[in-house]
Amino acid sequence: MTPIANDAIIKALRAAAMDEHAAIIQYLRHAYMMGESELACEIEGVARDEMRHFWILSRWIVKLGGEPLTDRGFTDFGGATPPEWMERNVQAEDRAIAMYRELIGRANDPDLRADIAHVLADEERHRGQFVDFGVEAQAELAAATESTGAAPEAPIAVVDKEALDWGVQHEYAALLQYLMHSFLLHTQPNCEISDQLELQAINEMQHLGWLGEELAGHGIELPWTPHPVEVPSDAASMLESDIRLEQGTSAMYGQFLTQMTDPKLKGVVEDAHGQELYHESLFNRLLKRAPQKAAPEPGKTWTIGSLKQKETK
Ligand SMILES: [Fe+2]
Numbered sequence: 001m002t003p004i005a006n007d008a009i010i011k012a013l014r015a016a017a018m019d020e021h022a023a024i025i026q027y028l029r030h031a032y033m034m035g036e037s038e039l040a041c042e043i044e045g046v047a048r049d050e051m052r053h054f055w056i057l058s059r060w061i062v063k064l065g066g067e068p069l070t071d072r073g074f075t076d077f078g079g080a081t082p083p084e085w086m087e088r089n090v091q092a093e094d095r096a097i098a099m100y101r102e103l104i105g106r107a108n109d110p111d112l113r114a115d116i117a118h119v120l121a122d123e124e125r126h127r128g129q130f131v132d133f134g135v136e137a138q139a140e141l142a143a144a145t146e147s148t149g150a151a152p153e154a155p156i157a158v159v160d161k162e163a164l165d166w167g168v169q170h171e172y173a174a175l176l177q178y179l180m181h182s183f184l185l186h187t188q189p190n191c192e193i194s195d196q197l198e199l200q201a202i203n204e205m206q207h208l209g210w211l212g213e214e215l216a217g218h219g220i221e222l223p224w225t226p227h228p229v230e231v232p233s234d235a236a237s238m239l240e241s242d243i244r245l246e247q248g249t250s251a252m253y254g255q256f257l258t259q260m261t262d263p264k265l266k267g268v269v270e271d272a273h274g275q276e277l278y279h280e281s282l283f284n285r286l287l288k289r290a291p292q293k294a295a296p297e298p299g300k301t302w303t304i305g306s307l308k309q310k311e312t313k
């Protein structure tokens, strides 16, 4: 592959990664707003596929010498009802299908082409799923209009809303941070740290769901802006940053728990808080086994780039 073609592929993969990130958020938002239902679970399943795609693309960006990113592409926040949301999801899949069909023709590397073909097949399946979900959502909407409807949720206290808002922004950041660290460390000789970070990223996505469903259940839009994400260059620095994140979160959740009023919402934050303490202890254990940080040469700045140079395809 010529350097120019390589640059063009990296650029296209970065745009695709931003769109995968957008798809994760668009679908999770819909699932949370639909509350606990079979359909919401299926939509969350599609969001998990998009998370896998984000991971695959980000790995390739790093392998080819590019900078991975946590920026989000166009996210469709429009539509007022589940059938309208599903229509917008069909459109998102159509955009992805068109993009991957174009990208597959530009990729010279057979392994990259195979990975893009795998992602493209998922998007084609998702499109069909969202068409079916739209029909189901339409039927559910019609049935709900005929029934008397469920009792609306009691208003949420300001302090409870503040805790959930903060939690959503934190969990979103933790999910991104652990995913980034996971794929950056994936080619290191010992994959345990990478695998654990990926597992805990999925756990943070569950927390996002617990908190997000409560906000959405009260008719409140989630704050879809993550807290800042740290991406240091080596395993030990990443784990140190992850430990700091967990410590800060435990302290914040602990503080919110002394002020929150609704027992159900408190229970949700308590559950997340307990798991954050586990994450902190797990990351501390992993840090003890992580490769020692290399002493930086005078004047040398450690960046993602320094890690990339050590990678092989
Ligand atoms: Fe995707």
Ligand SMILES: [Fe+2]
Pocket (backbone or CB within 6 Å): 023, 050, 093, 096, 122, 123, 126
């Ligand atoms: Fe998709």
Ligand SMILES: [Fe+2]
Pocket (backbone or CB within 6 Å): 171, 174, 203, 204, 207, 272, 276
């Ligand atoms: Fe969490």
Ligand SMILES: [Fe+2]
Pocket (backbone or CB within 6 Å): 174, 204, 246, 275, 276, 279
């Ligand atoms: Fe955590």
